[in-house]
Amino acid sequence: MSTTDRPPVCDYEGSDYQQRFWEQGGRAYEDGAEAVALRRLLPREGGKLLLEIGAGAGRNTPRYHGYRRVVLLDYSRTQLRQAQQRLGRSDRYVYVAADAYHMPFADGLFDGATMIRVLHHMAEPLKVLQETRRVLLPGAIFILEFANKRNLKAILRWLLRRQDWNPFTPEPVEFAALNFDFHPRQVLAWLNEAGFAVEDIRTVSHFRMGLLKRAIPAKVLVAMDALAQPTGKWWQLTPSVFVRSRVRGAAVASAGEVVFRCPACGHSPLEPADDHLACPACGARWAVRDGIYDFKEPL
Numbered sequence: 602m603s604t605t606d607r608p609p610v611c612d613y614e615g616s617d618y619q620q621r622f623w624e625q626g627g628r629a630y631e632d633g634a635e636a637v638a639l640r641r642l643l644p645r646e647g648g649k650l651l652l653e654i655g656a657g658a659g660r661n662t663p664r665y666h667g668y669r670r671v672v673l674l675d676y677s678r679t680q681l682r683q684a685q686q687r688l689g690r691s692d693r694y695v696y697v698a699a700d701a702y703h704m705p706f707a708d709g710l711f712d713g714a715t716m717i718r719v720l721h722h723m724a725e726p727l728k729v730l731q732e733t734r735r736v737l738l739p740g741a742i743f744i745l746e747f748a749n750k751r752n753l754k755a756i757l758r759w760l761l762r763r764q765d766w767n768p769f770t771p772e773p774v775e776f777a778a779l780n781f782d783f784h785p786r787q788v789l790a791w792l793n794e795a796g797f798a799v800e801d802i803r804t805v806s807h808f809r810m811g812l813l814k815r816a817i818p819a820k821v822l823v824a825m826d827a828l829a830q831p832t833g834k835w836w837q838l839t840p841s842v843f844v845r846s847r848v849r850g851a852a853v854a855s856a857g858e859v860v861f862r863c864p865a866c867g868h869s870p871l872e873p874a875d876d877h878l879a880c881p882a883c884g885a886r887w888a889v890r891d892g893i894y895d896f897k898e899p900l
């Protein structure tokens with residue numbers, strides 16, 4: 602993997618991902634298992650301002666009801682439109698089109714963040730974790746899901762010589778363009794390097810096999826998965842892993858307000874105008890269209 606300031610982005614503009622993959626894709630089990638993991642990992646006491654990185658069409662957003670406000674960040678405007686249709690326009694949700702490697706927020710803003718099914722699109726995982734750390738407060742919770750290269754199916758395929766890459770080595774495997782599976786040890790090392798202390802690990806989707814999914818009702822598989830998930834603390838052999846970590850340092854309370862920062866020059870705050878935000882330092886203007894703050898390129 603190379604290191605650049607502008608790593609490539611897996612573009613979901615115009616994608617029917619939510620419909621094809623979730624609604625018509627027979628993934629009630631995976632969705633239910635993720636709901637359980639989030640319920641167990643989210644802080645009981647809730648919080649003020651949660652950042653959902655790569656929120657997509659907002660599939661998980663209603664699960665963050667313990668937070669007073671949720672900022673949905675995604676690179677794809679059309680995914681955000683779908684999220685807006687699902688969740689509505691209100692003070693509770695803030696929709697932001699931007700690149701997760703260069704988030705348009707002031708430092709130390711959020712008391713929580715999630716990144717579910719997004720890290721696997723990152724060619725520079727450490728970079729995006731460091732950027733996440735920048736916008737979080739000390740003590741903030743971060744729930745990260747990643748695709749695990751050391752999963753049982755990959756291990757069996759490798760042992761049977763039906764797969765050439767080794768599931769036990771630390772380097773990521775790019776199984777399709779901008780789709781990576783990671784080794785758990787490597788992800789934990791990146792989290793540590795970015796300034797997070799790992800608190801809990803849950804393995805998710807233990808039973809992701811066509812045969813089982815056809816034979817056993819999704820509800821039963823979800824209940825079985827819920828029982829197996831805590832073993833993630835000791836070993837991780839599932840295709841999906843959820844990690845709860847916390848930004849190191851004494852907790853600082855969030856003011857609950859979103860303060861934007863110019864992604865072009867780093868100045869904050871930005872000045873609101875009729876249909877855009879203006880940067881008083883570099884003059885860049887960022888559109889606000891139908892309730893979506895658009896930081897993909899300046900006007």
Ligand SMILES: C[S@@+](CC[C@H](N)C(=O)[O-])C[C@H]1O[C@@H](n2cnc3c(N)ncnc32)[C@H](O)[C@@H]1O
Pocket residue numbers: 610611612613614618654655656657658659660661674675676677680699700701702716717718719722
């Ligand atoms: C597989 S979807 C997951 C969506 C949602 N988190 C879920 O679990 O349903 C990945 C999402 O990450 C977004 N994404 C990928 N790279 C991104 C980047 N560099 N910055 C912001 N969003 C990105 C995509 O636009 C897409 O909506």
